[in-house]
Amino acid sequence: MKLVPLGDRVVLKQAEPEEKTQSGIILTTQSQEKPQQAEVIAVGPGGVVDGKEVTMQVKAGDKVIYSKYAGNEVKLDGEEYIIVRQNDILAVVE
Template sequence: MKLVPLSDRVVLQQVEAEEKTASGILLSSASQEKPQEALVIAVGPGGLVDGKEVTMQVSQGQKVIYSKYAGTEVKLDGQEYVIVRQNDILAVVE
């Protein structure tokens, strides 16, 4: 099965959360912060959104940082994804 986003939506797959702090302390899964870094899996076509023309600025395969509480979490075929609007993406990681 394949997720195909509509309008200005982007499908993201989160990168794994850090299991260790910078000083080497191991974190339990309960104390790990939700990662804000993700890989772009699919990008919607853009177009007219809320009366404004939207051009998509991200593309499949890019690594991005998105707003902490943005989007909708979806589980499909054993994989977890987050579907966000393009304006919830804060930066592209190069």
């Protein structure tokens, strides 16, 4: 199966949480924070959304940082994805 987003939506695959701190302390599963960095898997077509013309500025393969509480989590074929609106993406990591 394949996720194809509509409108200004973007499908993201979240980066793995850090298992160690920079000082070398190993974190338990409960204390690991969900990272806000993800890879773009698929991008909607853009177009007119809520009466405004939307041009998509990200593409599949981009690494991005998104808002902490943005989007909807979806599980498909054992993989977890997040579907967000493009305006919930804060930056592209280069």
